[in-house]
Amino acid sequence: MPARQQTMPFGAAVERDGAVRFRLWAPAARQIELCLKHPAGERWLEMQATGAGWFELRTTEAHPGTLYSYRIDGGIEVPDPASRFQPHDVHGPSEVIDPAAFDWGTHAWAGRPWHEAVCYELHIGTFTPAGTFGAAIERLDHLVALGITAVQVMPVADFPGRCNWGYDGALLFAPDASYGRPDDLKRLVLEAHRRGLMVFLDVVYNHFGPEGNYLHLYAPQFFTGRHHTPWGAAINVDGPGSREVRAFFIHNALYWLNEYGFDGLRLDAVHAILDDSHPDILTELAETVRAGPGRHRHIHLILENDSNAAAYLTRDDSGVPRCYTAQWNDDFHHVAHLIATGERDGYYADYADRPLYYLARSLAEGFAFQGEPSAFRHGEPRGEPSAALPPDAFVNWLQTHDQVGNRAFGERLHTLTSPEALKAMLAILLLAPSPPLLFMGEEWMAQTPFLFFCDFGEELARSVTEGRRQEFAKFAAFADPAVRRSIPDPNDPETFARCKIDWASSREPRQQEWLAFHRKLLELRRREIVPRMERIRAGTADFILLGDQGLSVSWVLNDGTRLMFGANLSDTELRLPEPSRLVGATLLHLEPPDAGPALNANRLPPWSVAWHLKDEGQ
Known part of the structure; x- marks a missing residue:
């Protein structure tokens, strides 16, 4: 199999004759020196200014394995912003890596079509006790047996310190050394592919982490004061000097897809990428990927976008995504969580007046908010019409790193609701x-938070700890400062240790019951629904509300079959209207299974869901 290497205009590149070419964009610097850190001592070489910074x-x-850094104007030494590896963390020297040295073997892999996607989000550092790329390989067979087809890896770009969620990456081309070396990550992707699993990587293009990024010293053009984000000055993707900045991020996307063989990317919080140019960077990035690796294999680009911008998700006449494959659907989660738990704080308040309507709309049309004002956002309109998009343009979930980890005590959903409510919501989600999308450990109700x-570093750590606790001051439960002090310190090593999945507990009888429940539903999805899903048509879904207790949603699949469910999402029995639509339909799944007699009597017990398939020709 040919070597996989992303050719880039920056960074360290091993050339065919064994020489190494170093290239850095430093428009604010007068002089750049390359420092090669050989075992026998350092070697300083002045780099040539070639124009335009x-x-x-x-x-x-230099050769593969050589450590190096850049000295700016005779002063501070900095790592390469396009470093492929940082063996001594973000403040240390970079290492020359030869991508051609990894043996990809002869396994043929062109990816999987999107309609087969069942996603599983995991954090490398807490997914296993060892917290490494290599250890994650040992759990891939579990995911296959579960029914997962796509592994969604939280960001791995080099971050400061021993642990991090990954959204504070400082060096975006370097897998963090705490997880292993670049070849270890490539081996994880290769082993996943050998098992038929796609692998997606979460990438962060809206900001750099607060520690370990030195671009402001020699390339301040990476940032702009014209736009502001929650992290300060925005990334400059539309002002003077932005051509090089855009190339940096677009090459990063191509790098992970080409050099590591990832099957797709999830772009974090793109609503914070502020761009007034046309085409904007999101469009340019997607078009470049589609014209590059996307021409030869299945590549899936996923957005997280609080703006609910449907324009990025459009399909061509044959149903193929023009730019982005899908978006994480916050609306589905928020309203499903509200219904299951009764929580109405924060953004959940937007859905409290008509929760069943918003749930039904998010299932049938994608976004629940399609331009309506959001009270949580001070009355600002949110979203764009999305009913013309197919359902596979939206990834739904009940738990993710955000929705668990942004709680003060990291509680998982099963600790906040009843088993009956949770099973009903899972029956809707998985079919x-x-x-x-499932979050690691969710399939067996892991007890770890x-x-x-x-x-x-010490000063920043104090600020983050205090800021984290202050975030919760607006909630009544945390009004007391003493209660806020009980919120775990993010920088305490024990906080990280508590989050590591306890796989031994998955063998407990109750956990095995939950695992069997997930497997059963995902096997049903694979057998009965996925074969009818390819390029599913848009605009065929409809929904009705069943009073203030339930809802019914249906979709026409690609073979003309109508898939439909009715649900009672309340604590009291629901009497159904005349079930004319169910005449000739086949019962696909009933939750709970013993609800059959009630369903035959035209009733739905509390927290029950009935799925049916019907040939519309009947």
């Missing part, structure tokens, strides 16, 4: 046409 040097004194954790 670029510095370059080609040398035979609806939209690709479902998922807390917010990091490992910053």
